[in-house]
Amino acid sequence: MLNMADSLAALRSVAESPTVEILSAAFSRAGHELALVGGPVRDALLGRPVNDLDFTTSASPEEIIRIVKPHSSALWDVGREFGTIAARVLDETVEITTYRADSYDADSRKPEVVFGDTLEGDLRRRDFTVNAMALRLPGQVLVDPANGVDHLLARVLRTPSTPEQSFSDDPLRMLRAARFAAQLNFRVDEEVSAAMARMADRLTIISAERIRDELNKLLLSDIPRVGISLLVDSGLAERFLPELPALTLTQDDHKRHKDVYEHSLTVLDQAIALEYERSTDEVFVPNLVVRLAALLHDIGKPPTRRFEPGNVVTFHHHDVVGAKMVKKRLRELRYDNDTIKAVARLVELHLRFFGYTDAKWSDSAVRRYVRDAGPYLEELHILVRADVTTRNVRKADRLAFAYDDLENRIEELSKEEEMNAVRPDLNGEQIMAILDLRPGPIVGQAYAFLMELRLDHGPQSEEAATAALLEWYRDPA
Template sequence: MDAAQAHARMLEALDGLAHVLDPLAERFAARGYELALVGGSVRDALLGRDMPDLDFTTDARPDDILAVIKGWADAHWDIGKRFGTIGLRKGDRLIEITTYRAEQYDADSRKPVVAFGDTLDDDLVRRDFTIGSMAVRLPGRVFVDPHGGLTDLAAGVIRTPGTPEDSFSDDPLRMMRGARFSSQLDFAVAPEVREAMTRMSERIDIISAERVRDELTKLMTGLRPRAGIELLVDTGIGDHVLPEFAALRDQQDEHNRHKDVYEHSLTVLDQTVGLESAYAVDDPDDQDDPSAFTSPDFIVRFAALMHDVGKPRTRRFDEDGGVTFHHHDIVGAKLTSKRMKALTFDKDTTKKVAKLVELHLRFYGYGDAGWSDSAVRRYVTDAGDQLRRLHILTRSDVTTRNRRKAQRLARNYDDLERRIAALAEKEKLDSIRPELDGKQIMEILGIPPSPLVGAAYRHMLEIRMEDGIVGPDEAERRLREWFAEQG
């Protein structure tokens, strides 16, 4: 990236925001306060990215900020007031204005101790990385870059404005943020930053699970999540944040095709990112498909990352010296659920990721043994609202170097998807139900609500799965036949 071109892009972006920047800056200046656009907003402007949210910093204290924006902001909130941050909305723009500050952590505390500062330079040196330590003073639009952020942005390097040790001591979460930027921007981490992350990796333990979760989510949905994950594992942070995945480094896969299961999993993640857009939709709310999702998608990416974490627990050697990992899909699903619970992910997201991990082997054997329509129905029914994601994960899990084998597996899955589509058009597979519901079962058999009704319902569902739609008369005949067998 050319620095001069980036600077020109930034000025153009600022011109487009003049209707927000100029009035706000004038209100602060009229009361004798400084104001600067800062951090990610400046970085995004230099990169030519959209800027839906704007971040400002000022020497005004929180109560003074509230007084300045009164009558100008369309709405405001002060939930972050004790940390020096006031949020507001102006038109369609979300804005945060923060008093110059420094955040530091006590050795054993998860909560930051906030001290307000008095100068922009002091504020910038305390920020996480040089690419976020740039500012634009307003209203004059003076670019401020005391730590070479633009140079690092042009070079694609993640570096701290002060020493990395001081930066990570102030807030250890910055180590994860460095991995996140590596993923989002596909930037390299400076050697001294990597070394400090390695030496201080244990410091991540004092950060709350919620903050770690948020950074991990952003990392996984970045441009190149593999880069961020590799950085976490290489520096030892992964041993604290994702220990089940980090443990894969020493596991050989059963086909001896890869250096280890760790490398295989990263390849699956790469391939998942590549396939994601082919199955994603622009707006799932407008789709009839319950498995629709938009890109980038955390669920399928995290499932790809974690799909083999059950292998260390299930590793066995056979008589011929080969390695097996029987039932690693089931074990892996449980380990994934446990890790996501520890990271405070919501139940729905956790359930979906774990289901994909559990089902990621279900397809294998399709082309060899051949599947009946019943088996296809079960595949779709078991996948439920994760069918599209399961398509991605299953295809991405093929990392063999044997070209003929890879092509055969791809053809087999193409055939399975065609059969799913054909059956879905005929039978509405996404909502398979017995042809007779509970009320009809009770009427036909003349029985009241009871466990027997549930047993009859399950029997009719089995018929639906095995034989498809048999028609109302045949369904009733089979129900009566089953009932007679119950005595």
């Protein structure tokens, strides 16, 4: 339960910070209104850290530049056509936007930008009431035309206008509802969630890049399960990530207490907990690759589901199939190549460990596990551990002990061999000199042979590697 006295004190503290006071005085001297708006007001009232300072003003973009320039070390447009100017004031980055009164075409992805003339009018066009509050400066008057404080106290997301009008104006707000529900742990008003379900098709006019950015923000929140569930239940996920709701139709291979969709959400929850537990950074930074992989690691199950004799359900090779599906979907959402490669690799490898519990691996098998994980080994550790969601305590303990053993062996071998940089004992130039070859396919085959030799037997002396290479070259079979 919020203590409003403490919340207002926190908001006053933000308003009295040096950066805010400098800007407040500058706009007042220039005869323009200025207000702290949206996220910083909401977060201060919630007792959350205020990381961004957003302002709205009666000044035009050109007037903003003129007023702010003498007080800033840097000034740049982040969207002058939308009325927004960013600046570096003292040690903080701020964004200042002219009052807006936008209108939207039903088939357009972008608003027709119209500048407004009142703070109240600007607030009424915002996405949710808890983001439609402002602190008018310098008098520190809270302006709340849509009862955002009441909704903040109730921890509920509502829209300043009707949900239909708000989502018709900007369909991306439906994804923001899911994101804010996850970030703030708020429930979504029933009228809002009903409108999301009715208007899900409106999402088709939004660019893949904007959808991706909202999905990322949701996944990087503390409890993404809340937002993911809302996206699936409303039908929105079907429009941009259909592989996820498809998991609700697939029973898991042991026909136990949860379907694959619920299992995936649990894996996501457990991966986040492990991120915190294993983090060595002073400031925790959530890992998008881990969270995407945890959410999507089983998307290969629906297309690989087979019913075997004895009413047994199998999902053979769903790891490989899932990795290909991940690549396709993330490309369509315009993810960068590094993220796509990392997530797909983790999905492809997430089952590899489970053979370790059947028979303890040789050193060469451990080396291959590390080699195949490459730079994603720590992420793979988290994903594999998180993938254990059984209620059978004895089985869960057995798997945890087995993975502890595997990590210990990796650490021991790494110390002995610098295994994180495993390479053949001879490089390409040495191979060509020994075999008197020019660059070509045989050199690559020889390199692969020496890599396998290293993985199977550990480091070799140059003489031993040369002898093995010559023997292979004489009889490569």
